Amino acid sequence: MKLLQDKIINEGQVLSGDVLKVDGFLNQQLDMDLYAKMSQEISAHFSAKNVTKILTVEASGIALAATVALAMHNLPVIFAKKHSTSNRDADFYCTPIFSFTHNKSYNVTIAKRFLTKDDRILIVDDFLARGEAVRGLINLVSQAGATTAGVAIAVEKGYQGGGDQLRAEGIDLYSLAIVDKMDENAITFRP
Numbered sequence: 001m002k003l004l005q006d007k008i009i010n011e012g013q014v015l016s017g018d019v020l021k022v023d024g025f026l027n028q029q030l031d032m033d034l035y036a037k038m039s040q041e042i043s044a045h046f047s048a049k050n051v052t053k054i055l056t057v058e059a060s061g062i063a064l065a066a067t068v069a070l071a072m073h074n075l076p077v078i079f080a081k082k083h084s085t086s087n088r089d090a091d092f093y094c095t096p097i098f099s100f101t102h103n104k105s106y107n108v109t110i111a112k113r114f115l116t117k118d119d120r121i122l123i124v125d126d127f128l129a130r131g132e133a134v135r136g137l138i139n140l141v142s143q144a145g146a147t148t149a150g151v152a153i154a155v156e157k158g159y160q161g162g163g164d165q166l167r168a169e170g171i172d173l174y175s176l177a178i179v180d181k182m183d184e185n186a187i188t189f190r191p
């Protein structure tokens with residue numbers, strides 16, 4: 001998506017440790033015009049997939065999940081939680097996810113009542129690197145006996161391989177911008 005690529009080129013920052021910082025429009029301050037356009041594009045791609053719910057993981061996936069849900073005629077959004085709270089349901093699905101940016105593993109959970117075997121789930125996240133977060137979410141969907149209808153990502157770091165591995169396994173993975181190479185001087189996208 002040209003608009004997202006331009007934003008990344010003009011405002012993104014490549015940090016050491018292979019991290020692309022995009023907090024001026026995607027991760028902390030949210031450019032809602034960009035979010036609306038990204039969501040329309042994702043909605044168009046998955047319109048024939050009979051999606052019943054959007055699933056993401058807190059925190060930075062929630063904004064895109066919410067705007068995609070609005071674009072897809074107000075579907076419900078559910079997000080996996082990284083922290084256990086006193087009001088958590090007793091019955092929940094749980095999976096470990098290794099975090100690329102924090103270099104540690106989290107157990108993420110979702111209350112069983114929010115995922116049913118009839119659900120067709122669109123998984124949404126802001127970034128895909130090695131694919132750990134998406135794999136964890138696919139695992140939660142499978143535990144519920146539900147179906148992963150597809151995966152939508154704003155920025156995929158293609159050179160880290162997680163996305164192509166998921167495509168090779170037959171997942172309908174749609175990324176709006178795929179970074180092929182990046183360093184402090186240049187960011188190159190997959191055509």
Ligand code: 5GP
Binds near residue numbers: 021098
């Ligand atoms: P994965 O699980 O695919 O290895 O990494 C995806 C998760 O790590 C995303 O949920 C995202 O929050 C975070 N992430 C991975 N790479 C980057 C990056 O370069 N920049 C930012 N801002 N987040 C990243």
